[in-house]
Amino acid sequence: MGEKELTKFFEEYLQTKPLFKNKKALQSQYMPKTIPHREKEIDKVAGILAPILRTERPSNLFIYGKTGTGKSLVVQHVTTTINEIAIKNKLPIKIFYLNCKLKRIADTEYRLVAQLSREFGQEVxxxxxxTDEIYKLFINQVEKEKLLLILVLDEIDQLVSKVGDEILYNLIRLNTELKKSEISIIGISNDLMFTNYLDPRVRSSLSEEELVFPPYNAIQLKEILEHRAKSAFNENVLEEGVIEKCSAYAAREHGDARRALELLRVAGEITERKGLEKVRIKDLDEAESKIERDRVLDVIQSQPKQSQIALYSILKSHSNVKEDAPIFTGDIYELYKELCFKTKIRPLTQRRISDIIAELDMLGIITAKVISKGRYGRTRQICLAIPDSTIIKVNDILKEGLNI
DNA sequence: GTCAATTCACATGAAAGAGACCACGGTCTAGTG
DNA sequence: CTAGACCGTGGTCTCTTTCATGTGAATTGACGA
Incomplete structure (x- = not known):
């Protein structure tokens, strides 16, 4: 693009009517003022937490629900309201929200408590x-002032599956150590079976109250999308049926509102980039595959080098082998060792590669099924789980990243 | 032909190690008055 | 005398290795019909 064309391009860009009025309304951090179809849940959460306004300790609460069912949204909605009231009436209430999935912030016991202390303004x-030192620091901070504390632990299942359930036990036990203050815990989990893995003592004290968020159905999703689209898009830029298709798509995937919103946003971005005036239904498919591709590429690029080599081995043997012929762990490991030799990287043991393959499976990049070949042993049967168009890109990225 | 034992090629678990971070306290050094 | 540089120690955290145990069905081989 020459300078003139570039100027022209920008001129034209400025000329075209923007699709979005407020794109933020479609992003996942956005807090809408009203939350459709969650009135009952809001009431319940509010009811459970209300005693805190009379300076009584509310019950611990446990919330289950699949992703994108509005759990975090509802809790944040209620807690911010409480916070406002508390500030207005000068009540000694503090509410902390922590997402346990956030790397390097709250994904271990130490980091979680450290983060809490930090919220009190303590340098940590x-x-x-x-770890017990950090607990002491935290307790001192809390005890300085008489406080009622609500601790919201989002995606708590992630935390517990990583570091075990002692951390919850410790947190619950904090109450007995605190003399002036009191803590309630709100746990939010995507995994419905989560509490089954917990120590019974922890389970009973943690889930004094329980709440399950059902998935949205297609009709509800549609209303949510309409609601948000109204503030996100300008008038008349959505083709008839776009919202319906988005909600149908998300309803298929266990009613995940977040995905539906993302789909709508990406479709809008694609339309904008193409310079079209209206979001068309047929662009939704493109949006869907773009989301998927971005996700895969993102995940792969954030993988450590060793995983990338392992994945590259899988890609390579996938292209070597005839259509749909299964690939086994042993093959991958041989190829992997060869690649390591070529690139002068110290190879990992098979034990580790086995785990890495399992991790790649978890990430949805490959599917690895454990099968038994009878006399010929037990192994994983590995297939790629990404579309061909993406595979090529992945291949390029890996090649570049690994200097092969 | 039937049935239990065998066998393979890894899967899966547990525990411990390596190495990168980091804070803290003590010691050393150079600069200052 | 003091601020800053420089250790050693002890802690966390992540990624790995080592050692040990588990596993499911094809194969084998003994056995009886």
Whole structure:
């Protein structure tokens, strides 16, 4: 593009009427003022937490629900309201929201408590202190002022599956150590079976109250999308049926509102880039595959080098082998060792590669099924789980990243 | 032909190690008054 | 005398290795019909 064309391009860009009025309304952090179809849940959460306004400790609460069913949204909605009231009436209430999935912030016991202390304004080293030391720091902070504390732990299943359930036990036990203050815990989990893995003592005290968020159905999704689209898009830029298709798509995937919104947003972005005036139904498919491709590429690029080599081995043997012929762990490991030799990287043991393959499976890049070949042993049967068009891109990225 | 034992090629678990971070306290050094 | 540089120690955290145990069906081989 020459300079003139570039100017022209920008001129034209400025000329075209923008599709979006407020794109933020479609992003996942957006907090809408009203939350359709969650009135009952809001009432319940509010009811459970209300005693805190009379300076009584509310029950611990446990919330289940699949992704994109509005759990975090509802809790944040209620807690921010409480916070406002507390500030207005000068009540000694503090509410902390922590997402346990956030890497390097709250994904281990130490980091979680450190983060809590930080919220109190206490400077805490990111590492280096013994864990009980950090607990002491935190307790001191809390005890300085008489407080009622609500601790919202989002995606708590992630945390527990990583570090075990002692952390919850410790948190619950904090109450007995605190003299002036009191803590309630709100746990939010995507995994419905989560509490089954917990120590019974922890389970009973953690889920004094329980709440399940059902998935949205297609009709509800449609209303949510309409509601948000109204503030996100300008008038008349959505073709008839776009919202319906988005909601149908998300309803298929266990009623995940977040995905529906993302789909709508990406479709809008694609339309904008194409310079079209209206979001068309047929662009939704493109949006869908773009979302998927971006996700895959993102995941792969954030993988450590060793996983990338392992994945590259899988890609390579996938292209070597005839259509749909199964690939086994042993083959991958041989190829992997060869690649390591070529690139002068120290190869990992088969044990580790086995785990890495399982991890790639978890990420949805491959599917690996454990099968038994009878006399010929037990192994994983590995297939790629990404479309061909993406495979090529993945291949390029890996090649570049690994200098092969 | 039937049935239990065998066998393969890994899967899966547990525990411990390596190495990168980091804080803290003590010691050393150079600069200052 | 003091601020800053420089250790050693002890802690966390992530990624790995080592060692040990588990596993499911094809294959084998003994057995009886």
């Amino acid at each position: 080293p990111t590492t280096g202190l013994p």
